[in-house]
Amino acid sequence: MRQHKLALCKTHFPQWIVDQTQRFVEKYQMFTPQERVLVAVSGGKDSLSLWDILWQLGYQADGLYIGLGIEGGIGYSDESQRLSEQFAHERGLRLVTVDVEGEYGRTIPELALQTYRGKGKPCSVCGLSKRHIMNRAAVQGGYDVLVTGHNLDDEAAVLFGNTLTWITGYMLRQGPVLAARAGMVRKAKPLCRFYEREMAAYALVRGIEYIYDECPHAVGSKTIYYKELLNRLEADRPGAKQSFYLSFLQAKENGFFRTPDPEQDGSQEIGADGKLLHPCPICGQPTSSGGECAFCRMVAEIR
Amino acid sequence: MVKLILRKEEFEVKAGMTVQHTLEKVGLDSHSVLATLQGELLTDDEILHEGDVIKLVPVISGGRL
Numbered sequence: 001m002r003q004h005k006l007a008l009c010k011t012h013f014p015q016w017i018v019d020q021t022q023r024f025v026e027k028y029q030m031f032t033p034q035e036r037v038l039v040a041v042s043g044g045k046d047s048l049s050l051w052d053i054l055w056q057l058g059y060q061a062d063g064l065y066i067g068l069g070i071e072g073g074i075g076y077s078d079e080s081q082r083l084s085e086q087f088a089h090e091r092g093l094r095l096v097t098v099d100v101e102g103e104y105g106r107t108i109p110e111l112a113l114q115t116y117r118g119k120g121k122p123c124s125v126c127g128l129s130k131r132h133i134m135n136r137a138a139v140q141g142g143y144d145v146l147v148t149g150h151n152l153d154d155e156a157a158v159l160f161g162n163t164l165t166w167i168t169g170y171m172l173r174q175g176p177v178l179a180a181r182a183g184m185v186r187k188a189k190p191l192c193r194f195y196e197r198e199m200a201a202y203a204l205v206r207g208i209e210y211i212y213d214e215c216p217h218a219v220g221s222k223t224i225y226y227k228e229l230l231n232r233l234e235a236d237r238p239g240a241k242q243s244f245y246l247s248f249l250q251a252k253e254n255g256f257f258r259t260p261d262p263e264q265d266g267s268q269e270i271g272a273d274g275k276l277l278h279p280c281p282i283c284g285q286p287t288s289s290g291g292e293c294a295f296c297r298m299v300a301e302i303r
Numbered sequence: 304m305v306k307l308i309l310r311k312e313e314f315e316v317k318a319g320m321t322v323q324h325t326l327e328k329v330g331l332d333s334h335s336v337l338a339t340l341q342g343e344l345l346t347d348d349e350i351l352h353e354g355d356v357i358k359l360v361p362v363i364s365g366g367r368l
Contacts, residue, residue, distance in 0.1 A: 010344065044364055153363070200337050200362045204344050212310075214364060227363050231334040 035144035043080025046149030069107025072216025153196035
């Protein structure tokens with residue numbers, strides 16, 4: 001691992017990952033051993049590795065799998081669900097499953113075809129739906145924090161994309177922890193300091209079976225393109241991705257990104273678009289939209 | 304020769320190079336894949352031998368939560 005100037009054997013490498021994760025959980029005050037953690041799992045290497053790490057560290061961590069109904073000619077959702085269930089069963093862990101088609105009558109690809117937001121491209125509908133469902137599951141299940149398997153490459157790619165167009169509202173919200181607000185549980189990313197390659201190596205060394213196939217709708221995505229660009233930079237300058245992300249966090253801490261002034265009563269909050277948040281009248285989750293939140297509007301469109 | 308397998312693609316290269324050099328030879332980025340031999344993870348500096356069949360595991364994912 002040239003970015004860390006460190007080389008570890010297959011015995012000490014997974015332990016290093018576990019130890020570092022604990023260090024980051026504490027450093028960024030993500031959650032405590034007394035709190036209930038909901039791990040959003042997709043059947044992929046990062047989320048299953050995260051759940052494996054938290055299990056080893058003794059946290060009260062249940063999993064949440066969302067069935068998106070993506071077939072793509074490879075049975076993508078079915079296989080990812082099978083692997084998530086297998087993982088949980090092998091370790092005696094609890095996995096909560098939510099099926100999008102079962103709850104809303106449409107799979108994600110169908111929602112994309114039939115709604116204005118989707119315009120035939122599932123990614124926007126998928127992200128909106130997953131965020132809504134994850135938060136709802138965490139709130140209704142009484143969990144203190146929702147964690148996701150976002151790694152350093154993910155964070156650097158998102159930051160890179162937002163920097164290209166200076167979407168400062170989103171940059172302000174990006175970080176290892178997103179504080180809870182009315183109707184929204186705290187969110188954390190315990191793997192945000194690990195390279196994607198390190199997480200893949202961890203999963204392999206630990207013998208974690210995960211879905212190797214990429215989501216069929218991710219082909220040509222901007223995220224993957226930005227990751228490839230950043231990897232080319234990293235090849236010439238080991239540590240560049242890490243430096244990019246950590247310097248950003250430091251800049252935020254130093255006040256480089258400012259929030260708009262809140263209303264005088266101090267009880268209202270600001271969304272990523274700079275608008276005031278209020279509870280959606282249908283689901284109660286915070287939204288900056290004039291009435292219902294984007295997810296509830298989308299569901300209403302198909303009903 | 305060494306055989307490299309990445310999903311449905313196969314490559315053949317001469318033996319005797321490190322994992323990293325072998326990947327560069329076939330135009331692959333060592334940050335984007337991990338090399339395994341009979342299920343065991345290989346490091347970038349390990350030498351590949353005649354007859355090795357290397358399964359490459361893609362690292363980059365794009366379908367995020």
